Amino acid sequence: MSRIVAIANQKGGVGKTTTAINLAACLAAMNYRTLLIDLDPQGNASTGVGWRRDSGTPTTYDLLGGELSLDAAASPTVVDLLSVVPANTDLAGAEVELVEYGDGREIILRDLLRPAMNAWDYIIIDCPPSLGMLTINAFTASDSILIPVQAEYYALEGLARLLDTINLVKRSTNRSLRIEGLVLTMHDARNNLSRQVEAEVREHFPQATYTTVIPRNVRLSEAPSFGEPIITYDVTSRGARSYIDLAREFVVRDRGE
Amino acid sequence: MSRIVAIANQKGGVGKTTTAINLAACLAAMNYRTLLIDLDPQGNASTGVGWRRDSGTPTTYDLLGGELSLDAAASPTVVDLLSVVPANTDLAGAEVELVEYGDGREIILRDLLRPAMNAWDYIIIDCPPSLGMLTINAFTASDSILIPVQAEYYALEGLARLLDTINLVKRSTNRSLRIEGLVLTMHDARNNLSRQVEAEVREHFPQATYTTVIPRNVRLSEAPSFGEPIITYDVTSRGARSYIDLAREFVVRDRGE
Numbered sequence A, B: 001m002s003r004i005v006a007i008a009n010q011k012g013g014v015g016k017t018t019t020a021i022n023l024a025a026c027l028a029a030m031n032y033r034t035l036l037i038d039l040d041p042q043g044n045a046s047t048g049v050g051w052r053r054d055s056g057t058p059t060t061y062d063l064l065g066g067e068l069s070l071d072a073a074a075s076p077t078v079v080d081l082l083s084v085v086p087a088n089t090d091l092a093g094a095e096v097e098l099v100e101y102g103d104g105r106e107i108i109l110r111d112l113l114r115p116a117m118n119a120w121d122y123i124i125i126d127c128p129p130s131l132g133m134l135t136i137n138a139f140t141a142s143d144s145i146l147i148p149v150q151a152e153y154y155a156l157e158g159l160a161r162l163l164d165t166i167n168l169v170k171r172s173t174n175r176s177l178r179i180e181g182l183v184l185t186m187h188d189a190r191n192n193l194s195r196q197v198e199a200e201v202r203e204h205f206p207q208a209t210y211t212t213v214i215p216r217n218v219r220l221s222e223a224p225s226f227g228e229p230i231i232t233y234d235v236t237s238r239g240a241r242s243y244i245d246l247a248r249e250f251v252v253r254d255r256g257e
């Protein structure tokens, strides 16, 4: 009963990487075998779980090249049961190469993940801030998409386009694709704008919007500089508690447990 | 003495659009004829100066198509002396079309701006969160690049790759390209991480880092929902004062006045 979930939103800086890392780490802590795939040439998810660029281990670019199995591309992390397929700047080349590839360019990642996915309970894919070929590959490969929505005005603007793109993929290369849910991030309960954005998102997406809200919490932005997810960096923080709640809600919505 | 300046950083959510809008608006308020070009398919800079998608006026996609002069593509905004070439989701198609265009794909925007730039004192280009063909076109067309750096750990990670890309363009399609400067954004003086990132940026780029620092200020994130830059939304706010200081420092660095 493996599941592949993409964390995506073309708006920049909304908490995709922070959600991908911490959801994946919490799922591993709940004893689910979890693989985090960094599909962003920025490589933030990779450094956020302690991967070092000079380690020489395989990357997502190597995986997309087709010479490596998923198992061979995965590296261990600081968290038991959490592995990562890391990214570096080579991956930026893949975006252009994928566009020039022509027919079948959308299904490359899917064909690499599907045969090997049963080694994990969850595969979490961190997407770059765009709707280009890397993100389209993630949508085609995934069972569902989790959408972080920053509690800010601009974050609302892009949702319609994101949903259109998801529907496009659903009609063409991935009929069973669905929306895992929307998660409000960097929420500040004292701030009017935050409350307004939350109200608007819950009104438009009453079922899909997660009950769990991720608050703005400085410990979440400190953790990556130590190469650690929040549950190993500071498990007592509000940031850690909110991602533990998120992982629990995610599993209940997914498995009904 | 017209100047074309790109506001760029592939890291998402670092304050590119907020800086592009408010620097451009402040330059217009200082009596410089200013054109804001939205080169991001998200279109945040366009809505941030009050442009409405249903207005039917020309967009950046129309400009890139070559059938419109720069003058014809520019629309007035809520601020005197500030015009905008707005973007909508059509522009997302341009990224793929530019890649497939082949030879000369990097100089399309430059060849559209250069002959017409003298109608403005400053042209400010808001870039998307990527180093793809739209951003490369902006680098090739610009005199200089202003780099917003969010006072967060991940924002430091991407700087090396951004500077490499700038140098690549400088060696190939735009020999006179230079770095206008680095501007710290969303800075919170009470927060250790903010102070550490600032110290690190000033150490690595002592000359290029602007003295003016943009503080985190909720009024800046409220203004776009009213379609206004900060100087018309709330000129008394810390956000407005910091962007007025930024515009003043920008002009002094650029013109020595």
Ligand SMILES: Nc1ncnc2c1ncn2[C@@H]1O[C@H](COP(=O)(O)OP(=O)(O)OP(=O)(O)O)[C@@H](O)[C@H]1O
Binding pocket: A011, A012, A013, A014, A015, A016, A017, A018, A019, A040, A044, A127, A128, A129, A185, A186, A187, A214, A215, A216, A217, A218, A220, A221, A222, A224, B010, B011, B012, B013, B129, B152, B153, B154, B155
């Ligand atoms: N809940 C939070 N509280 C405080 N800071 C946060 C929170 N979530 C994320 N951050 C910080 O905000 C910044 C943006 O978050 P992040 O990098 O995860 O977003 P992203 O959507 O992955 O960005 P990109 O679009 O560049 O991929 C980072 O510096 C991160 O550490």
Ligand SMILES: Nc1ncnc2c1ncn2[C@@H]1O[C@H](COP(=O)(O)OP(=O)(O)OP(=O)(O)O)[C@@H](O)[C@H]1O
Binding pocket: A010, A011, A012, A013, A129, A152, A153, A154, A155, B011, B012, B013, B014, B015, B016, B017, B018, B019, B040, B044, B127, B128, B129, B185, B186, B187, B214, B215, B216, B217, B218, B220, B221, B222, B224, B239
């Ligand atoms: N100094 C500030 N204080 C508070 N909020 C800010 C500040 N600057 C920007 N913001 C808010 O932070 C969010 C990110 O800023 P902005 O959209 O300008 O970044 P960007 O780099 O253009 O993002 P993208 O990578 O998606 O283009 C927006 O919601 C914006 O309103």
Ligand SMILES: [Mg+2]
Binding pocket: A016, A017, A018, A040, A044, A127, A128
């Ligand atoms: Mg990210």
Ligand SMILES: [Mg+2]
Binding pocket: B016, B017, B018, B040, B044, B127, B128
């Ligand atoms: Mg922007």
